Amino acid sequence: MERLLRILGSWALSMIRRMGHMFTFLMNSFYFVFVPPFKFNLLLRQMRFFGNKSMAIILLTGSFTGMVLALQLYYTLRKFGSDALLGPAIALSLIRELGPVLSALMVTGRAGSALTAEIGIMRISEQIDALTAMALNPMRYLIVPNIVAAIMVFPLLAAIFDVIGIYGGYAIAVKLLGMSEGTYFSQMEVFVDMEDIMQGIYKSVSFGVIVSWVCCYKGFYTGYGAEGVSKATTEAVVMSSVLILIWDYFIGSVLL
Amino acid sequence: MIEVIDLEKSFDSQKVLDGVNLTIFDKELMAIIGKSGGGKSVFLKHLIGLLKPDKGSVLVDGVDITRLGTKELDRIREKLGVVFQGGALFDSLTVYENVAFPLKEKTKVSKKEIQDRVMQALEDVGLWGMEKKYPAEISGGMKKRVALARALITEPQIVFFDEPTTGLDPIILNSIHRLIVDTHNKYGFTGVIISHDIPEIFDVADRIAMLHNGVIVEVGTPDEIKNSFNPIVRQFIIGMEVPSFKP
Ligand SMILES: Nc1ncnc2c1ncn2[C@@H]1O[C@H](COP(=O)(O)OP(=O)(O)OP(=O)(O)O)[C@@H](O)[C@H]1O
Ligand SMILES: [Mg+2]
Numbered sequence: 001m002e003r004l005l006r007i008l009g010s011w012a013l014s015m016i017r018r019m020g021h022m023f024t025f026l027m028n029s030f031y032f033v034f035v036p037p038f039k040f041n042l043l044l045r046q047m048r049f050f051g052n053k054s055m056a057i058i059l060l061t062g063s064f065t066g067m068v069l070a071l072q073l074y075y076t077l078r079k080f081g082s083d084a085l086l087g088p089a090i091a092l093s094l095i096r097e098l099g100p101v102l103s104a105l106m107v108t109g110r111a112g113s114a115l116t117a118e119i120g121i122m123r124i125s126e127q128i129d130a131l132t133a134m135a136l137n138p139m140r141y142l143i144v145p146n147i148v149a150a151i152m153v154f155p156l157l158a159a160i161f162d163v164i165g166i167y168g169g170y171a172i173a174v175k176l177l178g179m180s181e182g183t184y185f186s187q188m189e190v191f192v193d194m195e196d197i198m199q200g201i202y203k204s205v206s207f208g209v210i211v212s213w214v215c216c217y218k219g220f221y222t223g224y225g226a227e228g229v230s231k232a233t234t235e236a237v238v239m240s241s242v243l244i245l246i247w248d249y250f251i252g253s254v255l256l
Numbered sequence: 257m258i259e260v261i262d263l264e265k266s267f268d269s270q271k272v273l274d275g276v277n278l279t280i281f282d283k284e285l286m287a288i289i290g291k292s293g294g295g296k297s298v299f300l301k302h303l304i305g306l307l308k309p310d311k312g313s314v315l316v317d318g319v320d321i322t323r324l325g326t327k328e329l330d331r332i333r334e335k336l337g338v339v340f341q342g343g344a345l346f347d348s349l350t351v352y353e354n355v356a357f358p359l360k361e362k363t364k365v366s367k368k369e370i371q372d373r374v375m376q377a378l379e380d381v382g383l384w385g386m387e388k389k390y391p392a393e394i395s396g397g398m399k400k401r402v403a404l405a406r407a408l409i410t411e412p413q414i415v416f417f418d419e420p421t422t423g424l425d426p427i428i429l430n431s432i433h434r435l436i437v438d439t440h441n442k443y444g445f446t447g448v449i450i451s452h453d454i455p456e457i458f459d460v461a462d463r464i465a466m467l468h469n470g471v472i473v474e475v476g477t478p479d480e481i482k483n484s485f486n487p488i489v490r491q492f493i494i495g496m497e498v499p500s501f502k503p
Contacts (some may be wrong), residue, residue, distance in 0.1 A: 118347075121347070122347070125342055125343075125344060126340045126341070126342055126344035127344050127345070127346055127347070129301070129304075129340065129344065130338065130340055130344035132304075132306060132333075133304050133306065133333055133336060134333065134361070135329075135330035135331075135333035135334050135362070136361055136362070137326075
């Protein structure tokens with residue numbers, strides 16, 4: 001019994017220590033976000049990295065999500081005789097919830113994993129040491145551009161996801177199920193408020209912070225060798241995805 | 257002057273440095289030899305402040321760098337050039353950009369002058385015409401030479417070379433050694449070279465130190481090392497396995 005407690009205790013302590021370490025890492029990088037010199041070309045490069053890597057998968061998953069939503073919601077709403085509300089139902093689920101969450105999960109799998117691997121390789125091939133030895137701060141050069149880029153790109157990608165999803169829903173609702181085009185879009189205008197859009201943006205921004213933070217952290221403190229990097233990559237993807245879903249619940253319950 | 261005093265470092269339970277004492281004088285070329293996995297690279301990283309010792313100190317011009325914060329440490333690092341064992345070139349930059357990087361980020365040198373200096377440096381290491389290639393596209397030996405050019409481009413006061421010639425063919429090896437000696441004569445930096453090149457290193461270094469089982473077992477001029485009576489040193493330079501012993 002005492003041994004069990006001791007194991008639990010040391011596990012909890014190491015957990016807290018690790019969380020503290022991760023949090024310090026984030027605070028440290030925020031510091032360099034506001035302290036010049038800024039690396040604008042690196043920021044642009046990382047924005048392109050996130051956007052370019054994830055665009056195709058966002059378009060693909062976005063359109064199918066919209067199509068599935070249209071099919072499922074159409075049959076549900078028709079039971080209540082309110083199938084005219086299909087447009088806003090699709091738009092609201094996408095904008096408030098599915099767009100930010102699914103696009104963040106997709107970016108994690110596509111760009112986040114690549115990011116962890118890239119930074120991890122820079123660590124094990126001593127490129128991070130080389131920066132430090134040149135008296136250049138690796139946080140400023142490697143981490144900050146990614147975090148800022150993610151904050152800017154995640155909402156954009158979520159917006160693209162939403163738009164594509166809405167048109168995917170349009171294709172099913174109007175072209176396949178024969179709903180009128182006017183109803184689909186006009187009801188959307190009535191029911192979607194700025195507040196809903198802002199909620200989506202808040203979520204996307206926070207997901208951007210979570211994904212870039214976790215993926216950079218895991219790469220920055222990777223273990224040794226190719227095995228260390230592959231382990232770090234897996235951990236980064238799993239941890240980011242789990243945190244996205246947990247945080248989504250919290251922020252959703254606060255913002256509602 | 258760099259003074260290393262009683263430096264100790266362990267990883268988990270493995271003691272890598274066990275009280276290293278060594279003084280490196282201004283403007284000398286000090287070579288460090290010792291068996292593979294003996295802690296030479298770990299030792300070097302302590303001199304740059306990349307690793308913190310468990311015990312002991314590293315004085316650079318009288319300042320103990322093991323107790324400095326990042327800001328003060330960076331002021332000392334501005335004076336350094338480092339050739340890492342694996343080259344540590346930035347994957348995302350071309351050969352040209354890699355060599356230009358320290359100049360671009362750390363100095364206010366004009367674009368034109370950067371270009372002239374980088375092209376000259378690449379020519380010096382025999383890589384003229386390779387400037388547009390990425391590190392992944394060049395051989396291991398070429399990477400070493402790019403790393404050398406990058407370390408020397410800022411004309412640093414102290415240069416650390418971690419095996420700058422390992423894996424190079426004999427002709428390039430000699431030309432790299434020539435380059436190190438020539439640059440040293442020209443700019444008069446303090447140099448620390450980790451090397452496995454016996455006997456070539458005898459013609460390059462002013463003094464040689466041997467690291468064995470976590471301590472410096474012998475320091476001296478190349479002639480003193482060649483004529484050393486220490487069995488560990490003798491066996492190492494003849495090229496035979498030294499049975500490891502604990503005192
Ligand atoms: N960051 C680290 N964490 C744990 N162990 C390490 C670390 N760095 C080095 N070591 C261990 O320290 C020992 C010395 O390594 P080091 O790289 O200094 O050897 P070396 O003398 O440079 O060898 P070589 O000539 O092959 O480069 C090795 O056993 C290595 O496993
Ligand atoms: Mg080494």
